[in-house]
Amino acid sequence: MKSTIKLSMMGLVLSLALNSSCKNRAQNDTTASGQNDTEAILENNKGQAFVEDDESTPNVLQIAIGSSDHSTLVAAVQAADLENALVNAGPLMVFAPTNSAFEALPAGTVEDLLKPENKGALANILKYHVTAGNYSKDFLKNFKKLGQANDQDVPVEIKGDDVFVGGAKIIASIPAGNGIVHVVDKVILPPTQ
Secondary structure: OHHHHHHHHHHHHHHHHHHHHHHHHHHHOEOOOOOEHHHHHHHHOOOHHHOOOOOOOOOHHHHHHOOHHHHHHHHHHHHOOOOHHHHOOOOEEEEEEOHHHHHOOOOOHHHHHOOHHHHHHHHHHHHOOEEEOOOOHHHHOOOOEEEOOOOOEEEEEEEOOEEEEOOEEEEEEEEEOOEEEEEEOOOOOOOOO
16 A cells, blocks of 8 residues: 555656646747747647658658659648648658659649649549558559548559559659658549549
8 A cells, every 4th residue: 555655656746747847848948939839830730740850750741842853742732731641650651743743734734723722622632642551662562452541442553563553653662751652653643433
């Protein structure tokens, strides 16, 4: 009984000490506007996609942002408000079309999709490029189809050593902190229903 009381008291003291330490740190870690970092993030309501972390392995969103070949994809993700979805713990497998893949779409398609009134259609297309998992290009050869984040299946085809997902060829793969980015040479369009 005495050891249980001692452990309970130690737990309470530890809890109070940690709580006090966190409060002191929050009061000391202030921005130029007088807010601590957490308050500033919550006030701006931007979410975890906007938390800076230079020490961790980049997540799939950070990899896309850091790639000059994916500026159109990043603009589309931002227009669809999907940044926070791409920084989830995952694992996420993102099939990332290059800028030239977007340029290959019919003239005016990208501009039209980036309009606010087409946000839902854009989000559906982008979610068709994401699936749960962290599979290498070689491991994808074991699949006939993948279930995408928009609740539709995308076919997987193997042609020699090449892997095609929804008709898009995987041309590079980059490991991410929350999954993997497979760079593809084509925008993968979901089937019309």
